[in-house]
Amino acid sequence: MSAMDTLRINGARLLQRLKALGQFGALEGGGTNRLALGDADRAGRDWTVAQMQALGMRVQVDAIGNVVATYAGTEDLPPVMTGSHIDTVRTGGLYDGNYGVMAGLEVVATLCDAGLRTRRPLQVAFFTNEEGARFQPDMMGSLVMVGGMPLEEALAVRAVDNGATVGAELQRIGYAGGAPVGAPQVDSFVELHIEQGPVLEQQGVEIGVVEGVQGICWMEFTFDGTSNHAGTTPMALRHDAGMCAMRTAACVAELVARYGGRQLGTVGALQLKPNLINVIAAQAVMTVDLRNTDGAKLLQAQAEVLAFARQIAAENGVRFAHRQLADFAPVAFDAALVRSVEQHAGALGLSTLRMPSGAGHDAQMLARVCPTAMVFVPSAAGLSHNVREHTDAVQLEQGANVLLQVLLERANRM
Amino acid sequence: MSAMDTLRINGARLLQRLKALGQFGALEGGGTNRLALGDADRAGRDWTVAQMQALGMRVQVDAIGNVVATYAGTEDLPPVMTGSHIDTVRTGGLYDGNYGVMAGLEVVATLCDAGLRTRRPLQVAFFTNEEGARFQPDMMGSLVMVGGMPLEEALAVRAVDNGATVGAELQRIGYAGGAPVGAPQVDSFVELHIEQGPVLEQQGVEIGVVEGVQGICWMEFTFDGTSNHAGTTPMALRHDAGMCAMRTAACVAELVARYGGRQLGTVGALQLKPNLINVIAAQAVMTVDLRNTDGAKLLQAQAEVLAFARQIAAENGVRFAHRQLADFAPVAFDAALVRSVEQHAGALGLSTLRMPSGAGHDAQMLARVCPTAMVFVPSAAGLSHNVREHTDAVQLEQGANVLLQVLLERANRM
Structure with a gap:
């Protein structure tokens, strides 16, 4: 040859x-x-x-x-x-x-x-x-x-x-x-x-x-809280859906840094309602895109993010819903x-x-x-x-x- | 009388x-x-x-x-x-x-x-x-x-x-x-x-x-990064404007918890572009609403949030712009x-x-x-x-x- x-x-x-x-x-x-x-x-x-x-x-x-x-x-x-x-x-x-x-x-x-x-x-x-x-x-x-x-x-x-x-x-x-x-x-x-x-x-x-x-995990999280005045509502009485979502995004960033290796994490989409400067968000819909070549780590990352989102919603008296949009093993x-x-x-x-x-x-x-x-x-x-x-x-x-x-x-x- | x-x-x-x-x-x-x-x-x-x-x-x-x-x-x-x-x-x-x-x-x-x-x-x-x-x-x-x-x-x-x-x-x-x-x-x-x-x-x-x-500080932050594929862009090569914004929001939540007292903090508005599940956000525009009855603490909170936003933008190779929308002393x-x-x-x-x-x-x-x-x-x-x-x-x-x-x-x- x-x-x-x-x-x-x-x-x-x-x-x-x-x-x-x-x-x-x-x-x-x-x-x-x-x-x-x-x-x-x-x-x-x-x-x-x-x-x-x-x-x-x-x-x-x-x-x-x-x-x-x-x-x-x-x-x-x-x-x-x-x-x-x-x-x-x-x-x-x-x-x-x-x-x-x-x-x-x-x-x-x-x-x-x-x-x-x-x-x-x-x-x-x-x-x-x-x-x-x-x-x-x-x-x-x-x-x-x-x-x-x-x-x-x-x-x-x-x-x-x-x-x-x-x-x-x-x-x-x-x-x-x-x-x-x-x-x-x-x-x-x-x-x-x-x-x-x-x-x-x-x-x-x-x-x-x-x-x-690499494996892909796509999730959509919906946080339903209560819209309230940003000036008159004490922190302890808030049900801030937006903050739950954004802290979950920060958790994704922290997790990716901690996992290292081939772990990727992206929060590409977030929609706040009513999305006004002085109104606590009543609703936040966010996406989480997690990827890893290691299937076990990807499942672990997914479980961690999901647990964090659930917990922060519970701590803030905010309702939480999760939709799995994609789930492919490596x-x-x-x-x-x-x-x-x-x-x-x-x-x-x-x-x-x-x-x-x-x-x-x-x-x-x-x-x-x-x-x-x-x-x-x-x-x-x-x-x-x-x-x-x-x-x-x-x-x-x-x-x-x-x-x-x-x-x-x-x-x-x- | x-x-x-x-x-x-x-x-x-x-x-x-x-x-x-x-x-x-x-x-x-x-x-x-x-x-x-x-x-x-x-x-x-x-x-x-x-x-x-x-x-x-x-x-x-x-x-x-x-x-x-x-x-x-x-x-x-x-x-x-x-x-x-x-x-x-x-x-x-x-x-x-x-x-x-x-x-x-x-x-x-x-x-x-x-x-x-x-x-x-x-x-x-x-x-x-x-x-x-x-x-x-x-x-x-x-x-x-x-x-x-x-x-x-x-x-x-x-x-x-x-x-x-x-x-x-x-x-x-x-x-x-x-x-x-x-x-x-x-x-x-x-x-x-x-x-x-x-x-x-x-x-x-x-x-x-x-x-x-209470005093009021309203800020608008604009993060300008680079739009990229969420699956093919390693974490180290990202300029994720959305993540910068959402981590700044998490910083606001953390700061408010740490200050306690009459410190309020709200991120009511955030707009990501292009706002798609599998695309790293090229741009994020967010608002920060800080309030406190203590004028000195309010100024300190403002400075801390601003410094955090600037730093995280710099760390991520993301451009940062700040507009002060309101500033009222208590x-x-x-x-x-x-x-x-x-x-x-x-x-x-x-x-x-x-x-x-x-x-x-x-x-x-x-x-x-x-x-x-x-x-x-x-x-x-x-x-x-x-x-x-x-x-x-x-x-x-x-x-x-x-x-x-x-x-x-x-x-x-x-």
């Missing part, structure tokens, strides 16, 4: 495809609006499918609209898959998801150029509605593909914009395919993605070796495949950092059914879901070369 | 006047909307002036629209004044302000019934725009009366609803009077008011002996007059509690120019600026009898 070890992708061609795809749903001034299953998504899909076919790949569409293109191997074995998504948020960039799909095509194009085939088939996929911006939940296509959500349920989900169902939109845009979902036969899955965070840039590292996806990627990413990056002379993924990705769904790993490249200023999302061309090329080598090793192994 | 010692006001008549006044600007289902210098305020003023004239009082209107009615004394000495305001907030009750004015008239009516006059004249006043709901600042009429704000400046203030000036509205409703403002010749001032807080009811006390008005009422309130309440068999006023009142302006005191009666559930504002008829009567006796002693003294 030494011929393959020296293969390198064509960075210019990769960038060209990324820019071409970015034209579908392009926003004035840069960025892309290609919400799942809308007209721009259809146009982007059609163009991508044409690219796949031009590379001699066999294209299959499954019942949830996932598109999987196969570059045949020399043997009829379970395929090694790569891919990501091409839908974007309303004000998205050119790279989130799209990069992984276009890099997969570039890997195949590189093999085509060299007239080579791997032992196992290579597959490049793009999954339906990864973003969740138009249909809930996000990562819908990969979730349904691995059997994590019944197909009928997914097809019945309605768009937040016009109420159309996933099923009707798939029919409308011509992507209600015939391939079955629920039990994919895949040897392994490797997803290349931009980091969407600032760590690689900050540390001057070229390749993120993703060990897994996902650990395949140790051998993670090592393979690290080794190939090193062999290419690239610096690496082992890290968790802070965001959710299709790879975490595929990890339920096969050995899986991810490769990250830096995001300028950590920006993503933003028209200013950017990764340098050389970094895009580096990541695609790592992907190439990892896929080759995996697909050619005996 | 023993004949006067046994005088008592007519509680039914007092209540009748309060209800009659409450008809002007009455809201469906209870309560009153009588914003300063609007049509309902004019109607209420006209009716009140007619009541004053019917009691044989000489009515004067000054240049800021304050109305002062004089019940002549047996000697031509500086008058003893009582009064309050009859404007209300948009959803006000029947008692805030109105009670003090109607009780003043009831005191005069009681003297009329008995055919008695005091040595010094008695004056009953209602001041323009105490609430500040339509024109800023609040307590405008009494502030201008005592020379605390230039008349021209006050007349030029525009209404928040229709932009009309105070001067134009006074002309329109016929209350641009000719009496001068700036240096009133008053022997002393006593204001009877509902507590607007829960303390008297909670402690089962009938009369609040008001020792002064007002101490006249010790002898405060004692007089306490003694007369006791002589009437009523329980008393010395307390500060939590809210601002016209009395704090008059205190700049003459010995001043206030009498409080309980507010049911501490509610005020609310259509459900309520004080029992018997409590209204008790307060008015205290006012009567304090005014008589003060007006008759040699």
